[in-house]
Amino acid sequence: MKKAFLKDLERYLSPLEENERKEILEFYEERFQTSMLYEGKTEQEIIDELENPRDIARNILNEYGYRPVQNKGNAVEMSEQPEQFNFVKIFLILLFDLLIVTWLVPTLFGIMVSLAGSLGAFLTTLQFSTEFGALSIFYGMLVIGIAFLWLLLVLWFYDIFIGFIVWLVRWHMQVFHIRDQKQVIRFLNRFKVSRLMRKQPTLNRVKNRLKSLSAVMVIIGGIGTLWLAGSLFIGHDHSLEAYSYSIETTDDGPWSISAQMDLGNIIVRYHDEDTVWVEGELTDRVETTIDIDETNRTITITNAFSFPGFTFNLFGSLWNDQGELTVYLPRDTVLENVEIESTNSALDFNGITIESFTVQTTNGSITLQEVTFNQPASAQTTNGSYNVRAVHAESLSLTTTNGRITIRDSVISDLDVKTTNGKIDVNGLNEDAQDGLLVNARSTNGKIEFQNVYALEAYLKTTNGDIDYDNDDRSFYLDHVEGTTTNGSVRILVPRN
Amino acid sequence: MRVQLKKGVLELCVLSILNDQDTYGYNIYQIVNKIMGISESTIYPILRKLVTSGYVNTYLKPSSSGPARKYFTLTDVGKAHCVTLKHDWLAFRKQVEKIIGSDVT
Numbered sequence: 105m106k107k108a109f110l111k112d113l114e115r116y117l118s119p120l121e122e123n124e125r126k127e128i129l130e131f132y133e134e135r136f137q138t139s140m141l142y143e144g145k146t147e148q149e150i151i152d153e154l155e156n157p158r159d160i161a162r163n164i165l166n167e168y169g170y171r172p173v174q175n176k177g178n179a180v181e182m183s184e185q186p187e188q189f190n191f192v193k194i195f196l197i198l199l200f201d202l203l204i205v206t207w208l209v210p211t212l213f214g215i216m217v218s219l220a221g222s223l224g225a226f227l228t229t230l231q232f233s234t235e236f237g238a239l240s241i242f243y244g245m246l247v248i249g250i251a252f253l254w255l256l257l258v259l260w261f262y263d264i265f266i267g268f269i270v271w272l273v274r275w276h277m278q279v280f281h282i283r284d285q286k287q288v289i290r291f292l293n294r295f296k297v298s299r300l301m302r303k304q305p306t307l308n309r310v311k312n313r314l315k316s317l318s319a320v321m322v323i324i325g326g327i328g329t330l331w332l333a334g335s336l337f338i339g340h341d342h343s344l345e346a347y348s349y350s351i352e353t354t355d356d357g358p359w360s361i362s363a364q365m366d367l368g369n370i371i372v373r374y375h376d377e378d379t380v381w382v383e384g385e386l387t388d389r390v391e392t393t394i395d396i397d398e399t400n401r402t403i404t405i406t407n408a409f410s411f412p413g414f415t416f417n418l419f420g421s422l423w424n425d426q427g428e429l430t431v432y433l434p435r436d437t438v439l440e441n442v443e444i445e446s447t448n449s450a451l452d453f454n455g456i457t458i459e460s461f462t463v464q465t466t467n468g469s470i471t472l473q474e475v476t477f478n479q480p481a482s483a484q485t486t487n488g489s490y491n492v493r494a495v496h497a498e499s500l501s502l503t504t505t506n507g508r509i510t511i512r513d514s515v516i517s518d519l520d521v522k523t524t525n526g527k528i529d530v531n532g533l534n535e536d537a538q539d540g541l542l543v544n545a546r547s548t549n550g551k552i553e554f555q556n557v558y559a560l561e562a563y564l565k566t567t568n569g570d571i572d573y574d575n576d577d578r579s580f581y582l583d584h585v586e587g588t589t590t591n592g593s594v595r596i597l598v599p600r601n
Numbered sequence: 602m603r604v605q606l607k608k609g610v611l612e613l614c615v616l617s618i619l620n621d622q623d624t625y626g627y628n629i630y631q632i633v634n635k636i637m638g639i640s641e642s643t644i645y646p647i648l649r650k651l652v653t654s655g656y657v658n659t660y661l662k663p664s665s666s667g668p669a670r671k672y673f674t675l676t677d678v679g680k681a682h683c684v685t686l687k688h689d690w691l692a693f694r695k696q697v698e699k700i701i702g703s704d705v706t
Contacts, residue, residue: 128645130671134626134627134671135626137668137670138625138667139627141664141666142667155640155641159642163646164645164646167650
C-alpha cells in the first residue's frame with residue numbers, strides 16, 4: 105500500500121529534478137515510519153490521512169514554481185494522463201470474485217448472522233426467578249456476563265466483515281481506476297464499530313469497562329453458580345421416581361394430551377387393553393403432576409424445573425437420565441388434540457392417529473412413526489431433530505434450528521420442512537400413489553437430499569450445502585422443481601415438464 | 602484566500618519552531634497544523650527551500666525504536682533571518698491594522 109502510494113507520488117512528481125524528487129519521497133517515507141512507529145497507525149490509516157498523491161504532487165510542484173493544472177506543461181500532462189488498465193489484474197480480480205468472493209461474503213455474513221441470532225435466542229430463552237436467593241445473583245451475573253461478551257464477539261465479527269468489504273471495494277476501485285476512492289472508503293468505514301468507538305472516547309471507555317466487568321462477572325458468577333448449584337449440573341445425586349396412573353375406558357371416544365414439561369421424555373402408543381395408562385420413571389429433581397381427566401377426556405402432564413434461567417439449556421445435554429413416561433391408549437383411540445410444550449423432553453408418537461397437533465420443544469427430538477394426521481400438523485424445536493417414518497398427513501410442517509430432519513416412506517401431500525443448521529433427508533414420499541402436491545425444504549447450513557419424492561412441485565433451498573434430488577421412477581414428471589444453493593452443488597436428476 | 606495568507610507566513614512559522622528546538626519534518630507539520638490547519642504537502646517544499654537558502658541544516662538523529670530520522674536545525678544565518686522576518690511581520694501587522702482596524706466589524 106505504502107509502496108504503491110510512493111510510486112504514484114513519484115510518477116506525479118516526474119517534472120521535478122531527480123534529487124528534488126528523491127528528497128520529497130524520503131520525507132514521505134519518514135512520515136510513514138514515524139506514524140507507524142510512534143502513533144501506531146497502519147499504512148492504510150496514514151494513506152487515508154494524507155492527501156492523494158496527485159494533490160500532493162500538485163501542491164509541491166506549485167511550491168517549486170511549476171505552474172498548475174490549466175497551463176500547459178509537464179504537471180498537466182501528468183495529472184490528466186489517462187491511466188492504463190491492466191488487463192492481467194482485471195482478469196485476476198474477476199477470477200477472485202468468481203471463485204472466492206461469491207462464497208466468502210455470504211459465508212462471513214452467515215457466520216455473523218448466526219452469531220447474532222444465537223445471542224438473540226439465548227436472550228429470549230432466559231427466564232429469571234429469584235426464588236433461589238444467592239444462586240439467582242450468581243447465575244444472573246454469569247448469564248449477563250456471557251451475553252455481553254457474546255455481543256462484543258458479534259460486533260468484532262461485524263467489523264471484520266465490514267473491513268473485508270472495504271478491502272474488496274478499495275481493491276476493485278484501484279484496479280478499475282475509479283475516482284473518489286477516498287470518499288467511498290470513508291463512507292464505508294463509517295459503518296465500523298471500531299471507528300465509532302475511536303470517535304466517541306466516552307462510549308469506548310464505557311465499552312471497555314463493561315468488557316472487564318463482564319469478564320469478572322462470568323468468573324465470579326461461574327464459580328458461585330458451580331459452588332451453590334454444582335451438584336445440579338454435574339452430580340448424579342438424584343434418583344428416578346416411578347409413576348403409574350390408569351383408568352378404564354369402555355367407549356372408543358377420542359382423548360387429548362396436554363403437556364408442559366421441562367424434564368422427562370414422553371412416548372405415546374396403543375395397547376390392547378381398555379385402559380388409559382400413564383406409567384414410567386422420572387427424575388426426582390422435578391415434581392411431576394399427572395392427571396387423567398375422564399370427563400374432559402384429557403391427559404395432562406406438567407413439571408417445571410425452576411432453576412433460575414435454566415430454560416437456557418447450556419447444560420441440558422448433561423441430563424441424559426431424566427427418565428420417560430409412556431402414555432398407553434386403547435387401540436384405535438383417536439388423539440383429538442395434542443398440545444405439548446417441552447424444554448428437554450423428547451417426544452415419541454408411535455402408531456397413533458391424531459387430529460390436531462401442536463408441539464414445541466427446545467432440546468427434545470421428535471419422533472413420529474406410523475402416525476396418521478387428520479388435520480394439518482406442525483412442530484417446532486430449537487435443538488431437536490425430527491425422525492419421521494411412515495407418516496400419513498395432508499399437511500405437515502416441521503421447523504428446527506440446529507436439528508436434522510429425516511423423513512422416510514411417508515405420505516404427505518403438502519410438506520414444509522425448515523432447519524438452519526441441520527441436514528434435510530427425505531427418502532420415500534408419496535411413493536406408491538405419486539400424488540404429492542408440494543414439498544418445500546429450506547436449510548441454511550445443511551445439505552438437502554431427496555430420494556423418491558413424488559410431488560407436483562418441489563422447492564429445495566439452502567445456502568451452504570449441496571442439493572441432491574433423484575427418483576427411481578423417471579417417468580414421473582414434476583410441474584416445477586427449484587433447487588438453489590450458494591455454496592454447494594445442485595444435482596437434480598428428476599424430469600420436469 | 603486564507604490559504605494564500607497562511608502560505609506567506611509559513612516560512613516564519615517554521616523558522617520559529619526550529620528556533621525553539623530541533624525536530625523532524627512531520628513534527629513541524631503537526632505543530633503548525635494543530636494551530637492553523639495546513640496541508641502536509643506545503644511544509645516539505647518550504648523546508649527544502651530553507652535548506653537550500655542556507656537557513657536550515659539537517660542531520661540524522663538515531664532513534665531508540667526505529668530508523669534514524671532527519672532532524673532540522675537553524676544555522677546562525679537562519680537565526681538572524683528568523684529575527685528579521687519576525688520584525689518584518691510585526692511591523693507589517695501593525696501597518697495593516699492601522700488601515701483595517703484591529704477589531705472585526
